Amino acid sequence: MNIDFYKKLKLLFAHMRKIKLFFFILLLFATTLVFSQNSVGDKISWNAYTQIRGTTNFNNYHNFSLRRLKFWAKSTPEFSKHWSYKVQVIFMSGQNEVFFLQDIYGQYRWKNSSVRFGQFLPQFSLQRHQPDYLVPSMERARAVSFLIPGASLGGRDIGIQYNLTALNGSLKFNVGVFNGYGIKEYRFDNSGYMVSQNLSYEFNIKQSKIKFGYSVIYRDAQNTKFPLIISDSITYSGSDFRYSIYGIFTSKIIDFQAEYLSAKLEDGNADGYYGLLTIKPNDKNHIYLVYDAYKSDNSMINDNPWYLGGYNYFFKSYKIMLTLETGFQKSGNVYENRTILQLQLFFH
Known part of the structure; x- marks a missing residue:
């Protein structure tokens, strides 16, 4: 009897999560409509999108999930000459289907400088600062996802960051x-x-662009777990030094980017790199190839590289996009497959 009661209770909570998600989506449309008809809407920009996917290995794993539902509000240039802000939340099947506050920060701008303060993503790595909806592949490379400063700590951090743009926007510090x-x-x-520093330089060659740079962080870690680098049974205290070296080439026909990241702890190390090639026959059809390598001192993580290939079809630019990706990674003596079909849809 008690078992049946708990099963019913579990189903009720699952149903409530779905109802909550429905009303949240409804709220997105309602607030967009209200503010678009109000003078306040000139000072606030609202955006939201979702990624719904199905995943299989054609053997013993088949799954449908809401990869992410992301909603953010930020100020427009009409809000203030110097001040701006952003608030962003996310809903994910992989995060127990709860809403999670990602960004909440303010920023003050003057001339070619700005200061950002609050909860946000420290400027580290190239691919980590490319929006999810613009990254050609289904996921960022493991080296990026595993070695950014907040990889297993919620991604963001609370602090303050100075930003400088010079040489007509070519140099960023x-x-x-x-x-x-x-x-x-x-x-x-x-x-x-934790202290972080990033420097990048971009220049044009005819109708193409090249950008290269580096990022570094040093952290005095206190009682922190880094399960993507060392064993999750270790609570680590000590120095944490990480760096990233990156470059990207963009043109009308092809894009190529590569990045190397490394983390050095007193109790272990990890490093990895990736190469991402995107071929663009036309505005509707893009093809991409990825080589994704990662090694760490956590023996539970598979150190073999991923070989990935995918296809993006743009119904309406990136705002309505269908992606098919398949990849292989060696596990033991066999290569295992992962194939994903995903629909990306912007609400506003």
Whole structure:
């Protein structure tokens, strides 16, 4: 009897999550309609999109999921000459179907400089700062996802960052100071810290662009877990040094980017790199190939590289896009497959 009761209770909570998701989507449309007809709407920009996917290995795994439902609001240039802000939340099947606050920050701009403060993504890595909906492949490379400062800590951090743009926008410099323990918890007695620095330079060659740069961070970690680098049974305290070297070439026909990332702890190391080639026959059809390599001192993570290939069809630019991707990774003596079909849809 008790077992049946708990089963019914579990089904009820699952149903409530679906109802909550429905009303959240309804709220997106309602707020967009209200503010578009109000003078306040001139000072606020609303955006939302979702990625719905099906995944299979053609053997023993088949799954449908909501990869992400993301909603953000930010100020427009009409809001203020110097001040701006952004708030962003996300809903994911992989995060127990709960809403998660990602960004909430303010920014002050003057001349070619700005200062950002609050909860946001420290400027580290090339691909991590490319929006999800513009990355050609289904996921960012493992080296990026695993080695950004907040990889297993909620992605973002709380701090302050200075940004400089020079040489007519070609040179970008960023330096920041952060808590260093992510956003999954808040510590009232934190004694650690993290500093980050990024530098990039971009230039044109006829109708093509080349950009290259680097990112570094140093963290004095205190009682922090890094399961994507060392064993998840270790709570680590000590120095944490990471860096990224990257480059990207973009043109009308092909794009190519590559990046190498490394993390060095006192108890272990990890590094990885990727290469992403995108071929663009026309505006509607893009084909991409990815080589994704990653190695760490956590023996539970498969160190063999992924070989990926995919196809993007743009119904309406990136706002309505269908993607098919398949890839292989060696596990033991066999190569395992992962194939994903995903629909990306913008609400506003």
